[in-house]
Every structure is written in structure tokens, then in C-alpha cells.
Amino acid sequence: MLVFVPLDPTGLAQWARVGSRDVTGFAATPSFLETFELPAADSEDADLTLLELAGMEGLLSHGVRLIAVGPIDAVGIEPAEFGAVAADAVAWTRMESIFTDDADGARQASRVRALLADASLAEAWDAEETTELLRTTELLWHGPTEWESLV
Numbered sequence: 001m002l003v004f005v006p007l008d009p010t011g012l013a014q015w016a017r018v019g020s021r022d023v024t025g026f027a028a029t030p031s032f033l034e035t036f037e038l039p040a041a042d043s044e045d046a047d048l049t050l051l052e053l054a055g056m057e058g059l060l061s062h063g064v065r066l067i068a069v070g071p072i073d074a075v076g077i078e079p080a081e082f083g084a085v086a087a088d089a090v091a092w093t094r095m096e097s098i099f100t101d102d103a104d105g106a107r108q109a110s111r112v113r114a115l116l117a118d119a120s121l122a123e124a125w126d127a128e129e130t131t132e133l134l135r136t137t138e139l140l141w142h143g144p145t146e147w148e149s150l151v
Contacts (some may be wrong), residue, residue, distance in 0.1 A: 001027045001041070003072040003085055004050045006058030009151040012066060016092050016147045024086045026050045026057070029076050032083030051099060052134050053082055056124050059113050064106070065139060066150065070095040082121060098142040100150055105137035 005025035007015070015021045026032070028041030028050060038046050055065035072094060074085035101109055112133045116124045124130050142150060 001029075001072065001074060001085070002047070002050075002069060003027045003074050003087070004054035005068045005070075006054045006061060007066050007068055008058075008062035008064060009066065011062075012068065012098070012147055013151040015068070016144075019093075020089045020091045022086070022088045023072070023074075023090045024077065024084065025072075025074070026054045026083045027072075027074060027085045029080065029083045029085065031076065031080040035081040035083075050083060051139060053121070053125070055099070055109075055139060056130060057121055059109050060116065060119065060121060060124055063110070063113060065099070065101050065109050067099045067139070068095045068144070069097045069099065070144075079121065082125075092144070095144045098144060098147060098150060099139040100142065101137065102140055105139070108133055108137055 003025040005023045028046040036049055051067060054067040058065050058067060072087045072090050074087040077084045077086045112129045115129050116127055
């Protein structure tokens with residue numbers, strides 16, 4: 001399954017240098033598909049929603065929207081409705097892409113984080129500030145070999 005893993009810059013650098021790590025992230029699980037009323041796991045809508053969820057989790061947990069994406073064998077964890085998953089000893093070489101904000105998006109995301117500092121992912125997902133952030137910014141794609149320029 002394609003898993004979207006929120007990271008901080010230090011975690012990204014350690015994963016890429018060490019070569020493997022345990023991860024938690026988001027995937028198109030049956031609970032996720034049901035919650036978001038999506039017909040299929042392999043759709044652009046599912047991928048975009050997972051990217052946005054992982055970005056918000058990263059913003060709340062790490063202060064940045066920095067997400068590594070790759071096919072991982074993972075198991076469901078809570079919050080199941082958001083497609084949360086975990087996997088042990090995932091090789092960095094499994095990652096296919098990295099997404100992060102440009103400078104303007106990072107400034108906007110930082111403002112949203114300040115407003116939602118104590119919010120859970122569910123609360124932040126429903127917040128008007130999140131809707132505005134997702135509507136006005138777009139995460140940039142990077143190849144996995146570009147990780148050094150992102151830390």
C-alpha cells in the first residue's frame with residue numbers, strides 16, 4: 001500500500017542516512033475510504049487526501065509539512081478513520097517521493113500551526129484555518145535523492 005509518512009527534517013535525514021526506521025503514516029485503508037467516501041484506494045482523490053492528512057499531522061507534530069511517500073507493508077492503527085498505519089524497519093529505498101512547502105506555504109502553515117497548537121488531527125482537519133491552508137497552498141514534489149536539500 002502507498003503510505004504517506006509525516007517527518008521532521010532531522011527524522012528525514014536520519015532515515016536517509018541510516019537506511020531504515022519504524023514509521024507511522026497514512027494509507028488508503030478500508031476505514032479511510034469509508035470515512036472520506038472514496039470509491040478506490042488507487043485514486044488521485046485518495047492520494048491527495050492522504051497527502052493533506054499527513055501534511056496536517058506533520059504540521060501539528062513537527063511544525064512542518066514534510067512527507068515521504070512510498071509502497072510499504074503496514075498495519076492499521078488509530079485513528080483508523082484517517083487511515084493511520086505503522087510499519088517496522090522500513091527501508092529508505094522504498095520511498096518514491098517527498099513533499100514539502102515552498103517558502104510561502106511554510107509561512108502560511110506556520111501561522112496555522114500557531115492557531116491550532118493544541119488541536120488533535122481530527123479537530124485541525126475540521127478547522128476553517130486548515131481548509132484555507134489546503135485551498136491556498138500546494139506541497140511541492142521532490143525525488144527521494146533530493147532529501148539533503150530539504151533538511
